[in-house]
Amino acid sequence: CGRRGALEPPGASATVPARNTAQGTPTTTAGPRTLPVSTGLGGGAPEPDPLAVRAGDELPPSALAPASGTEAPVETSRGAKRGYRIPKDPFILDPLL
Amino acid sequence: CFRPLYGPTASGESLPALLAGIQVDDIAMARDQERIGHYLRSELIFALDGSGQPGPKRYRLKLQGSESVQTPIVSTTTGRAEAGTIVGVVKYSLENLDGTKIITEGVATSTATYDRSVQRFASLRAARDAEIRLASVLADQIKTRLASVLSAKP
């Protein structure tokens, strides 16, 4: 069976995905998972990863309004920019902000 | 018993000065929900310090939040929601400037309702106005909760 993973920016050169170089087997069992709340679309995704929450990329569960969207960890607007190359050049309407 | 909130606090400092010393960081709202983040931050900045005179900052207020819409009233005949209630949830934490100590934290929740009609553009603009009202109610709630904690802090 195939696997439909997330898209990477075009620059990603690694054709063969990076090997997992973790030596030995980490003892942690699979991370706890949130439960599907909407009509069974997402299969319950991992809890938001604490590092991403501290970095402001994902929302902690306590900041989630009820019954919102699929169960994947909710990205913040900052997190949504992760992985993109945000151009630095000025935009004509910049003086407005 | 009751004394003016904006008088000297338990620690002797003046509360307006304490509140004015809070710097509101950029708010991490859920993706595509940045508009309510803008109104919430702008209202909070004025609520904490209405003088508009820039001064030294002593605390940092970090906020993360999201919103969702609920439709309790629907017309089953036409299959349309006739009112929408926006639920806003914002997690706030007041920390010292370098973020090493959390002074107080909590989750502010509130709702704002708008009427919907056959005209989808009118419903859309009504939802936008409800978002702005929700932002100012949340800002007022967060300011009152911070003021209460700071005024009682020895």
Next chain:
Amino acid sequence: QGLPGAAKPSAGKPVAGKPGDKLLVEADELIYDNDKNTVTARGNAELHYGPRTLQADRVRYDRASSRVFAEGNVRLTDQDGAVVTGEKMELTDDFKSGFIDSLRIQQTVVKKGETIRTRFSSPRGERLEGEQTSFDYGTYTACEPCRDHPEKPPLWQVRAAKIIHNNETHTIYFEDSTVEIAGIPVAYLPYFESADPTVKRKSGFLTPRFINSTALGTGLTVPYFFNLAPDYDLTLSPSFLSRQGVLGQGEFRQRLDNGSYNLRVSGIFQTTPSAFLPGPLGAGDRDFRGSIESKGRFYINENWRTGWDLVGVTDKWFLDNYRIRNQSITTDYFREAVSTAYLIGQGDRSYFEMRGYYFKGLSSFDWQKEQPLVLPVIDYDKRINGPGELGGEVRFQANITSLTREATDFQGLPRTGTYLFSPSVNGISYPLYETCTTFNRNTCLVRGLAGTDTRASAQLSWRRTFIDDLGQAITPFAYLRTDAFFVNPSLSGYQNALVPQIASVDDGFTGRVMPAVGIDYRYPFVSDFGPLGVHTLEPIAQVIARPSENRIGHLPNEDAQSLVFDDTSLFQWDKFSGYDRVEGGVRTNLGAQYSVVTASGWYANAMFGESIQIAGVNSFRRGDIANVGLNSGLETAASDFVGRVQVSPNQNISLITRARFDQADFKVNRFETGITARFAPFLPLSLSAFYSYYEAQPLLGFSHRREGITATATYNITPNWFVTGSALVDLTHYLDTRTLYSEALTSYIANPVGNLPTYQNPGRFYLSGMSVGAGYQDECTTVSLNYIVSPIATVTGVSERNQTVLLRVELKTLGEADLRQNVGTATTADGIASAH
């Protein structure tokens, strides 16, 4: 007899293969046997060769044939962390190749914060050059064995005559394989291949999805994923529906440097159109139906982004009938497909948003010509600190809205009465597009004016808070609002010519200016009751002086039709929800707020207040062409009373209730209450429930009260089993039905055509929408079953009420799909995106 070695001697020995890689051997006892030229290590022997390690009870290294024979809980750790264990192993001395008895391989991958551990096992396996491992009669699973009795079969495993795991291409091939659920064979696959967990993206079939619904029959969706490149891919998902044939769906996703977009096309030649009502009530007389959806988002720079969210459909029922979009019971009742394109900029206290909109109504009761095309609507909000001594906050807001509409949207008072269009299907007539019975000022509203209406508005405001030494917070403020209307109503076609009978709408340019000054006075008191928390009491008074609003009723009202007077709008400077109306006259808003904050995280708040029109024209008393302001509670000089009570015992639970009490007899005119709660960790339950009650508003067309409940809950019975459900109950549907029936009866008696309308009372608690789901989920499986009941049949163009069953079975690492970036998941309702 060999020389008993001292404890832990290590014999380094240069070996063929990579130069410098030595085979290091450590063991309790080392026995050198020179005649047979072997070295035997006995007692937790450990052999290292480059990155690989071999551990066993006894290892015999035959230097002549350079083979290694290991026996007794043998454990080989590969360079990428995979652990191979077995009873007996015969390997080349670089451990790359060889045979293994009762072989088990375990590989762990951490992906997006989730640890996935896969396991291979088989009685006999063979390693080929460290690249391939082949298992005879092996099994593969991603499930953890049960701790207490590991011999129990895992939840699922794939048992195959031959499994080959190629470490170079990261692919697992299964030959003559069966999928076993809890030990019971469920599916037989002669041959299939899958990516091993280290692979993020690989072409191939994704997990199939099962669907069963009244209109579609039983269906199987078999998505196939083409991994064209790391930055773009294609997913074709044909659905084989027993009653309607093949629904084809293709989704292309691409990610560029500064953004991403996707495009989804769906289409079907439906084979049983009779499942749907015939036109114009449904797509029963169509055979080809389809939709095109596209979403894009691009970052221009740090503060600016642009994008689009477009949807085109062949008919208004397609998205519902074929469940194209992920719907929940909330979004089921936003019956519109909104196409928009935007440019958004956000800086420090500044926000710019320019959008275009096209609205496609998705309910049978929507007449497309009454929906506007809005090009553009621009919102701008900028605040700065007042310069120098002025101080405070100077704010500039602007809005430009330009929209065109073909047919005027009339609404009768009361709403039910006359319809532009009421087709009848096998004798039953369905009143669809409502309009007015008589076209005059007090029996007919204009919800949307035909023609072109452009307005440009700007507002400059200043406010500053002064806190005196008594602790009073005084906030003087002033603002100047200017509006320029360029209205060109179209009086030709449809019923557009009847508008002048209702109101004389200005044609051409109209200007409106509203200067205002005011003061906001608050005097908060605080008291610390220790364990009972810090209580604050804050009286609030606001006075605003302005000239009266002019041109009421002579201007279109497109964006200020919703007027909800409650605690959130009590202290707004302008209580209208849009720029088409502006509040005038001298008005005072009075109220008080009481809050409690306890150290243990309790928060409670109550507010109560009233708004009084002191002088000038009460903008809410004289309704405009949409009667906005009437029946709102503000139309009397002294307004209704509004109040709110909120209780949040901790971070996870909050209850909010608000109400509007009649000015004269304190009767409840509007009431809403909502609870959102996550009871974890005390109770594994999270729920949200909202109830609203609106008294009748006859001047807005609502002749009877409106009442409803919406609730959603998820409860996990055990850490793995969960139940979820949501319901939407329309408590006043029986009043609607009774009104429609009596009106259908009168029109039938007037001219008896078709058959006599019948009356079935839907009951007090009518279930407008419901979805129930249950499922199981652990580290290697997700199984979820959902049953969804959609809104009433005639709205979604189906002959009987559509009930859908969705089954999802997902075996981790076998055909997974990352759904976050595809079109169907994110839904926006009224411009509010669902957090995803």
